[in-house]
Amino acid sequence: MTGSYGTATRLKNTADGMARANWALTASELLQRCLDSGDREAWEEFVRRYRKTIALVVLRVSRAWNESSTLIIDDLVQETFLKLCEDNCRVLREFRSEQPQGLPGFLKVLAANLAQDYFRASNATKRGVALTCSATEALPAGNNAAIEELNQAVLFNEIDEFLNVTRTREKHQAVFWLYYRDGLTAKAIASLSALGLSTKGVESIILRLTRQVRSRFHITAPKTRRTG
Amino acid sequence: MFEHAIGFQGQSSHANADGANRHATLAYVQGLFSDQLTEEEKKILASLEISKDANAERLARQLTALCRAR
Numbered sequence: 001m002t003g004s005y006g007t008a009t010r011l012k013n014t015a016d017g018m019a020r021a022n023w024a025l026t027a028s029e030l031l032q033r034c035l036d037s038g039d040r041e042a043w044e045e046f047v048r049r050y051r052k053t054i055a056l057v058v059l060r061v062s063r064a065w066n067e068s069s070t071l072i073i074d075d076l077v078q079e080t081f082l083k084l085c086e087d088n089c090r091v092l093r094e095f096r097s098e099q100p101q102g103l104p105g106f107l108k109v110l111a112a113n114l115a116q117d118y119f120r121a122s123n124a125t126k127r128g129v130a131l132t133c134s135a136t137e138a139l140p141a142g143n144n145a146a147i148e149e150l151n152q153a154v155l156f157n158e159i160d161e162f163l164n165v166t167r168t169r170e171k172h173q174a175v176f177w178l179y180y181r182d183g184l185t186a187k188a189i190a191s192l193s194a195l196g197l198s199t200k201g202v203e204s205i206i207l208r209l210t211r212q213v214r215s216r217f218h219i220t221a222p223k224t225r226r227t228g
Numbered sequence: 229m230f231e232h233a234i235g236f237q238g239q240s241s242h243a244n245a246d247g248a249n250r251h252a253t254l255a256y257v258q259g260l261f262s263d264q265l266t267e268e269e270k271k272i273l274a275s276l277e278i279s280k281d282a283n284a285e286r287l288a289r290q291l292t293a294l295c296r297a298r
Contacts, residue, residue: 034295035295038292038296039292040289040292043288043289043291043292043295044284044285044288046288047278047284047285047288047291051278051284052273052279055276055278055279056265056269056273057260057261059272059273060259060260060269064256070272070275070277073276074278077276077278078278078287081291082290082291082294084291085291085294085295105261108260108261109261112260112261174257174258177258178257178261181258182258182261184261192257194257195257
């Protein structure tokens with residue numbers, strides 16, 4: 001999906017010499033350059049880097065609503081990008097994450113909420129139901145450091161089995177895996193309207209299941225652990 | 229109806245929900261954010277306007293203008 005556009009941008013950036021090329025920047029560096037300089041080429045790299053991430057989530061939400069129009073999907077992808085620049089790029093300026101996957105995770109949640117809001121509103125128009133979810137409430141994905149200490153591939157299966165055997169509610173399992181496997185923060189998970197949970201509720205579920213899993217698998221808790 | 233499709237409505241999210249719903253819910257939420265693409269998804273993504281470089285450049289210009297217009 002990069003094509004000549006990406007190549008041309010990279011060549012231009014490389015030719016610029018003094019500043020590091022946009023394509024070589026980390027996610028947070030690129031974001032900072034976009035916000036600080038309002039540089040068009042930085043924004044081009046931002047779009048190039050994340051258009052597929054956003055489009056994929058929008059596509060999946062669209063299909064869940066039985067919508068297959070590429071026109072609507074394209075509009076929602078564009079809306080997601082424009083949402084980022086609303087109010088002097090407020091959501092991006094407030095974004096904080098120390099994790100490399102933090103920004104893509106944040107964009108995924110934002111795109112999913114925006115798309116769900118769109119389809120819910122469309123449906124509500126037909127059925128007279130009110131819209132309840134705000135896409136801008138989505139916050140960054142974050143820390144999965146604790147799980148990285150574990151032997152993931154084998155342990156994940158064992159934990160999954162454990163959660164099934166202990167008859168853990170499916171919604172709680174989803175919260176647990178979104179947090180540990182997909183790196184979403186408690187606040188980002190709470191922003192998924194389909195789950196219908198508050199941030200405190202999500203944190204409570206994570207804490208309880210984490211204790212159970214640690215106890216079952218004899219895992220020592222790390223000294224610090226951020227849940228938000 | 230979206231909630232119905234993913235099993236989050238009413239009693240379907242409770243512990244006594246049937247096995248199919250239980251796994252469908254978990255699979256949906258995790259699948260939504262997965263980075264793995266099916267062949268069909270790849271085709272659809274490639275057909276989107278945003279996948280065309282000229283359109284992506286146009287969008288980037290819009291974003292730049294919005295960012296500068298403080």
